[in-house]
Amino acid sequence: MRRNECIAMLLAGGEGRRLGVLTKDLAKPAVHFGGKYRIIDFTLSNCIHSGIETVGVLTQYQPLELNQYLGIGAAWGLDRRDGGMHVLPPFVRSKGGSWYKGTANAIYQNIGFIERYDPEYVLIISGDHIYKMDYSLMLEVHKRNRADATIAVITVPWSEASRFGILGVGEGDRITDFVEKPKKPPSNLASMGVYIFSWPVLREALQRDEANKNSSNDFGKDIIPMLLQGQARLFAYRFDGYWKDVGTIESLWEANMDLLADEPPLNLNDRSWRIYSVNPNQPAQYVAPGATVISSLVSEGCLVSGVVRRSVLFHGVRVGENSLIEDAVIMPGATIGSGARVVRAIVGEGAIVGSGCIVGSADSADIAVVGRGEVLTSEDNGMREAELA
Amino acid sequence: MNLPILGVINLIHEVDEMGALTHSRCLATVPFGGRYRLIDFILSSMVKSGIPKVAVFAHTRYRSLMDHIGSGTSWDLHRKGSGLFILPPSMEDQTDFGRGDLFHFYRNRDYFTRSSPFEYVIVARSHVVCNIDFSAVLAEHRQSGADITVVCHRGQDRAIGLARKVKIDDGGRVLEMQDHYGRLNSDIVSMEMYLMSRDLLLDLVESSLARGQDHLVRHAIMSNLGRLNVRAHLHEGWSGIINNLAGYYRYSLDLLRPEVWRELFYRHGPIYTKVKDEPPTRYHSCADVRHSLVANGCDIEGVVHNSILFRGVKVHKGAVVRNSIVMQNGIIGEGGSLVNCILDKEVEIRPQQHLQGAEGMPFLAVKRKVI
Numbered sequence: 001m002r003r004n005e006c007i008a009m010l011l012a013g014g015e016g017r018r019l020g021v022l023t024k025d026l027a028k029p030a031v032h033f034g035g036k037y038r039i040i041d042f043t044l045s046n047c048i049h050s051g052i053e054t055v056g057v058l059t060q061y062q063p064l065e066l067n068q069y070l071g072i073g074a075a076w077g078l079d080r081r082d083g084g085m086h087v088l089p090p091f092v093r094s095k096g097g098s099w100y101k102g103t104a105n106a107i108y109q110n111i112g113f114i115e116r117y118d119p120e121y122v123l124i125i126s127g128d129h130i131y132k133m134d135y136s137l138m139l140e141v142h143k144r145n146r147a148d149a150t151i152a153v154i155t156v157p158w159s160e161a162s163r164f165g166i167l168g169v170g171e172g173d174r175i176t177d178f179v180e181k182p183k184k185p186p187s188n189l190a191s192m193g194v195y196i197f198s199w200p201v202l203r204e205a206l207q208r209d210e211a212n213k214n215s216s217n218d219f220g221k222d223i224i225p226m227l228l229q230g231q232a233r234l235f236a237y238r239f240d241g242y243w244k245d246v247g248t249i250e251s252l253w254e255a256n257m258d259l260l261a262d263e264p265p266l267n268l269n270d271r272s273w274r275i276y277s278v279n280p281n282q283p284a285q286y287v288a289p290g291a292t293v294i295s296s297l298v299s300e301g302c303l304v305s306g307v308v309r310r311s312v313l314f315h316g317v318r319v320g321e322n323s324l325i326e327d328a329v330i331m332p333g334a335t336i337g338s339g340a341r342v343v344r345a346i347v348g349e350g351a352i353v354g355s356g357c358i359v360g361s362a363d364s365a366d367i368a369v370v371g372r373g374e375v376l377t378s379e380d381n382g383m384r385e386a387e388l389a
Numbered sequence: 390m391n392l393p394i395l396g397v398i399n400l401i402h403e404v405d406e407m408g409a410l411t412h413s414r415c416l417a418t419v420p421f422g423g424r425y426r427l428i429d430f431i432l433s434s435m436v437k438s439g440i441p442k443v444a445v446f447a448h449t450r451y452r453s454l455m456d457h458i459g460s461g462t463s464w465d466l467h468r469k470g471s472g473l474f475i476l477p478p479s480m481e482d483q484t485d486f487g488r489g490d491l492f493h494f495y496r497n498r499d500y501f502t503r504s505s506p507f508e509y510v511i512v513a514r515s516h517v518v519c520n521i522d523f524s525a526v527l528a529e530h531r532q533s534g535a536d537i538t539v540v541c542h543r544g545q546d547r548a549i550g551l552a553r554k555v556k557i558d559d560g561g562r563v564l565e566m567q568d569h570y571g572r573l574n575s576d577i578v579s580m581e582m583y584l585m586s587r588d589l590l591l592d593l594v595e596s597s598l599a600r601g602q603d604h605l606v607r608h609a610i611m612s613n614l615g616r617l618n619v620r621a622h623l624h625e626g627w628s629g630i631i632n633n634l635a636g637y638y639r640y641s642l643d644l645l646r647p648e649v650w651r652e653l654f655y656r657h658g659p660i661y662t663k664v665k666d667e668p669p670t671r672y673h674s675c676a677d678v679r680h681s682l683v684a685n686g687c688d689i690e691g692v693v694h695n696s697i698l699f700r701g702v703k704v705h706k707g708a709v710v711r712n713s714i715v716m717q718n719g720i721i722g723e724g725g726s727l728v729n730c731i732l733d734k735e736v737e738i739r740p741q742q743h744l745q746g747a748e749g750m751p752f753l754a755v756k757r758k759v760i
């Protein structure tokens with residue numbers, strides 16, 4: 001790929017409201033996933049492996065921890081003299097400035113940034129999804145189709161199609177229509193929120209969209225329908241790998257559990273496509289004489305003395321003696337006291353589940369959640385259980 | 390805050406009886422503790438203590454050292470003006486290799502003279518594993534008025550790890566020091582960390598060389614104990630002197646005691662090492678892991694007891710690993726077994742193959758061997 005032929009704009013302003021206490025003080029892309037990663041690691045790693053070495057990361061909501069995590073992009077090999085990673089928060093101009101109003105407006109406000117690199121193509125991605133994808137293959141298809149825009153799509157079960165943005169396609173996968181969350185889906189091809197645009201087309205569309213006062217300045221709701229109306233050449237790019245939106249507690253928990261299969265659908269051990277992340281610098285994990293660890297992922301710095309089954313333990317987790325962790329996700333630095341039981345649950349970063357506490361249950365339909373930094377003691381555990389029920 | 394100390398990690402003529410573990414690498418880069426190299430401990434201790442400028446006197450087989458340390462990024466030593474300096478021997482003069490370390494100090498005296506704001510120098514080795522705060526050593530050095538403060542450790546098991554013995558008086562002054570084969574009866578050993586003023590070091594280098602002496606500790610320090618005020622600083626924490634296989638094995642398995650694990654890796658903050666971006670370790674449904682230290686990137690389907698697995702080790706179904714150390718990317722095939730063994734990097738044990746060493750004296754399989 002020629003330098004700056006294609007640059008990426010990564011939308012990382014997501015609030016992740018549906019993740020509740022897990023996104024208190026934390027942007028959704030910075031939410032922990034998979035034992036050592038944060039959600040945004042997947043898209044950033046995809047970029048560098050796809051040969052895209054200029055990435056603008058658009059931040060907005062709760063950016064402090066995300067900014068600290070991203071730094072200058074060194075963890076992903078994006079600390080470059082030319083290009084590299086740039087964090088782009090909304091900024092104030094002489095005539096005022098504003099919060100990013102929508103995904104399209106966020107790109108519109110950074111037209112100046114994109115123009116500095118004079119790209120032919122711009123890849124628009126979001127920091128909310130878990131998947132491994134080679135964007136350079138998608139760009140090849142985009143070029144071959146002489147497309148104005150290409151949207152990556154994934155086949156979803158018909159029963160779930162009405163939860164997604166659904167595309168109708170004609171010959172050669174040319175997009176004929178696009179509907180957000182349709183009641184009667186015209187197909188089961190869902191948009192993954194991964195777009196490649198030819199830059200002149202996108203620039204013009206962004207300017208027209210900005211001029212329209214009634215627009216919600218969103219790619220799915222405004223830009224794509226507008227381009228379709230104008231007979232632009234829009235194509236679908238079919239992706240058949242693992243892709244998951246981890247926007248809810250359930251889907252975050254599920255995606256973590258997906259990793260525990262003997263042959264997981266998302267292979268983290270692929271050395272040709274490593275997922276990079278900021279290294280927490282912790283020692284090798286210690287499994288005590290009385291511990292049992294099976295069907296689980298455990299990261300560095302953990303000290304495990306209890307029983308761990310079908311669970312994901314992030315770095316620096318402490319699991320006390322005679323405790324049980326089952327079907328659970330324990331985020332970095334959390335402590336599970338001795339004799340505690342954590343079942344079907346997510347325990348947030350740095351939380352403390354005191355000795356003898358019980359969190360979640362195998363029969364519960366919902367996933368129990370202990371928030372970031374929350375401290376549970378056995379005294380308030382009874383109340384806590386009531387609250388969960 | 391930064392300390393006014395220049396760091397030197399002296400790899401010249403380190404006592405090395407590590408056998409095949411150091412055939413293709415120097416002692417400083419022997420893998421240790423599941424994910425580290427020996428040099429990580431002293432380097433991290435220096436950085437965390439606030440020593441902003443560290444020279445590594447590389448000597449032989451230092452390719453792995455260059456690969457591991459790189460520009461010093463992992464230790465935050467990629468700095469403007471200071472940071473990391475790797476100083477290998479001069480290639481023009483082949484006789485350099487055989488000469489004592491004082492020649493090396495002399496050749497690199499620019500490193501010391503150009504560093505004007507640094508009043509002190511600490512000269513250390515790579516083979517002493519500990520997590521130490523040098524600001525405490527400096528405070529004691531200043532308070533005692535010593536010319537040289539040597540960091541020591543009490544209660545060394547003499548059967549393992551080759552270390553200099555030190556005899557001190559009640560006030561902590563060093564009366565006598567002997568090389569590891571000496572007969573001096575003392576339970577105090579030197580951890581080979583010597584703190585002194587920069588001017589004294591440069592003076593010792595020149596005056597010793599002028600008398601035909603060329604070893605820093607053996608000549609410049611040990612033979613001047615009467616003239617110089619050399620005092621011992623006793624290090625309270627855990628430490629391991631790792632320069633022979635028995636010591637390597639024993640101190641490695643010592644990390645399986647949680648109190649040692651906590652003290653070494655957490656008491657004075659983390660030990661830094663080169664990042665490998667391995668995923669979390671995967672324990673399968675038939676895994677049976679107990680009393681073991683496991684690095685990231687492993688894939689475990691078998692039994693692992695009382696052992697250390699480095700990054701990326703694969704233990705297949707029905708395989709058994711006991712009292713063993715398996716370095717990076719090792720593979721234990723289905724139904725294979727390992728007892729009392731050390732496997733260097735990338736060793737493969739084929740299915741149904743069994744390997745057993747003697748208790749306390751492990752069997753060592755060399756790098757990339759297939760068994």
